[in-house]
Amino acid sequence: MLRLAIQKSGRLSEDSLQLLRDAGINLSSSPSRLLRTQATNFPLELIFVRDDDIPEYVEGGVVDVGIVGENVLLETLKDVETVERLGFGKCRLCLAMPKNAAYNGPESLQGLRIATSYVRILENFLAAQNIRAEIHEISGSVEITPSLGLADAIFDIVSTGSTLLANGLREVATVIESEALLVANPDLSPEKREILARLLFRIHANRNAKNHRYILMNVPNDRLDEIAAIIPGMKSPTVLPLTQPGWSSLHSVIPENVFWDALEQLKAAGAEGILVVPIERMIL
């Protein structure tokens, strides 16, 4: 049995549960009211906690693995293994200053009062830049401190920037880009490692599927080579004869990020009846 900690309620909760659902893992009871539950079809126990506690639980072996924001992990300095970057919960940790304050690089921060909940990350950044500033640790609503006269700059999480704007601040530098991480205790038993590997296999199969499309089209035989060359497929495409003489059906898998470009080129090269189909699971 592998024990996984996820955020009980917050920005990472729904995406964490969805990751498990996509991996075909069913939970025995609705997670909303419970603090722990078991999967019915996978050796996984789920524990619901505050995100700030996850690095410590994983490090101490209270749980085997956890899903936590990189920002929280970096701030807590716990000794855990990052197993996978999960691609959700994206945000950045930024320095921001009042709209009209001058900023010409980190040296503009010299001697300023900076309010933040991320003291360690900020300290590391300032040390690396050889800047001395006065750090004020604040646990929430960091954005209002400059207008209250408590700070000259802030260092905080930003996702869209609208909160900064509403508080008369502008972002001056990004220090860290963060996303949700799957982290593990470094000393997992071989049995737990194996369960973790099975979970990762499913996560990868879903991610590959999401990042690719299955594409099929009808192609005149004399253009087959030219058209096959356009497709940035996994391997060589599949070609099947059509009952109509002189035509074939060509199938392949293409990366999601190029398929619009590829479609235009394929059409221009004489492909007809092009279908693009989502892929449910993909194992490379």
Ligand code: ATP
């Ligand atoms: P908890 O009650 O579990 O302590 P919290 O209030 O500390 O919750 P949330 O605001 O739910 O935490 O954010 C959880 C994580 O989501 C953050 O640590 C960060 O990694 C990520 N995140 C993504 N976008 C944002 C955002 N716009 N603001 C804050 N966190 C964000």
Ligand code: ZN
């Ligand atoms: Zn928290």
